[in-house]
Amino acid sequence: MQYWLFKSEPYKWSWEDQKAEGAAGGEWDGIRNYQARNFMRRMKVGDHGFFYHSNEGLEIVGIVEVIAESHPDSTTDDPRWDCVDVKAVRDMPRPVTLKEIKATPELSEMSLVKSMRLSVQPVTAQEWAIVCRMGGL
């Protein structure tokens, strides 16, 4: 099982929107960045990811699960772009803010801190555990 982090600007696609899709979930589409796409290609069904609100919020608000592996992104005809499907699993009991993450030495190597523009990124098992604890899980 691998862990990931998915970023979204809440006014485009929010955690509420994600939850509204329910168990059926939906495509994590619109990614037009090779690095982010390559991470999605490595995802397996059952992998978990954090759902992060960028621009507004700046916090991890929930947990999603990968429910379909990489396939063509239906929002483009360009064959370069693939995406996975994800569904909402649960809210973070207490959202974990970027500020808190930056203030935590054990999380200083997170992509969220080091590669701030990467919209889909890997999270280590250790980072996952720390953030979950901070979020009240």
Added chain:
DNA sequence: GCCAACGTTGGC
């Protein structure tokens, strides 16, 4: 709304 960081594009 600004602007720094950084990824992408395209001319050479």
Added chain:
DNA sequence: GCCAACGTTGGC
């Protein structure tokens, strides 16, 4: 294949 110009992201 380099690199300048350009566009986008995302924190502040």
